[in-house]
Amino acid sequence: MRIREAYERRKASARSYSWFDAGHLFVIQELERCLLAALQRHDMAALDSKQILEVGCGNGHWLREFIKWGAQPENLAGIDLLPDRIAQASRLSAPGVLLTCGSASQLDFADGSFDIVLQATVFTSILDSELKMQLAREMIRVLKPNGVVLWYDFRFNNPRNPDVRGIERAEITRLFSGCRVALERVTLAPPLSRALAPYSRLGVYLLSSIPWACSHYLGTIQKLG
Numbered sequence: 001m002r003i004r005e006a007y008e009r010r011k012a013s014a015r016s017y018s019w020f021d022a023g024h025l026f027v028i029q030e031l032e033r034c035l036l037a038a039l040q041r042h043d044m045a046a047l048d049s050k051q052i053l054e055v056g057c058g059n060g061h062w063l064r065e066f067i068k069w070g071a072q073p074e075n076l077a078g079i080d081l082l083p084d085r086i087a088q089a090s091r092l093s094a095p096g097v098l099l100t101c102g103s104a105s106q107l108d109f110a111d112g113s114f115d116i117v118l119q120a121t122v123f124t125s126i127l128d129s130e131l132k133m134q135l136a137r138e139m140i141r142v143l144k145p146n147g148v149v150l151w152y153d154f155r156f157n158n159p160r161n162p163d164v165r166g167i168e169r170a171e172i173t174r175l176f177s178g179c180r181v182a183l184e185r186v187t188l189a190p191p192l193s194r195a196l197a198p199y200s201r202l203g204v205y206l207l208s209s210i211p212w213a214c215s216h217y218l219g220t221i222q223k224l225g
């Protein structure tokens with residue numbers, strides 16, 4: 001219920017997430033470059049043969065991006081807690097993508113089912129510590145031994161949004177204990193992006209290269225052993 005109400009409130013600021021907003025466009029394009037680079041570093045560039053799961057898939061944006069990058073629709077799965085978001089993802093996504101409405105803390109997949117498991121701004125929306133731990137365990141459970149979790153989330157709190165709670169490096173490491181965790185700071189803080197991007201893409205690009213100005217962690221998480 002709390003998450004549903006939070007997303008209803010977020011609709012009121014939908015303009016900030018518009019493709020016609022220069023700041024949002026810069027953030028998404030930069031994130032796309034970073035995700036592709038992370039996949040290439042882990043020998044995951046041949047996406048046509050990879051089984052891929054997104055937890056908290058929303059309207060399926062990143063699932064559609066995976067198809068654009070070469071993944072096969074029948075190899076993609078997404079799960080989201082909110083029925084209206086799954087309905088939207090179903091309308092927008094290619095036939096063959098498996099979409100499920102439910103909690104990612106109880107995944108209905110066998111152990112070692114996926115080469116890639118993505119979560120993007122899901123954990124910061126969960127305020128219950130045990131639920132976060134349960135979700136992390138499930139993500140690792142369904143990951144193949146040589147697979148990779150792609151992590152993208154806020155690293156600190158948003159003072160204007162009490163519905164999210166930032167997750168720093170130490171907490172991510174605890175959530176995925178026994179795993180190899182590699183993190184980098186990305187994404188210029190959204191207020192700065194929105195303010196500057198309409199006037200200077202170069203300025204946004206230069207600021208986004210300064211770690212302390214970035215609001216998110218992009219990471220890869222792998223099983224050890």
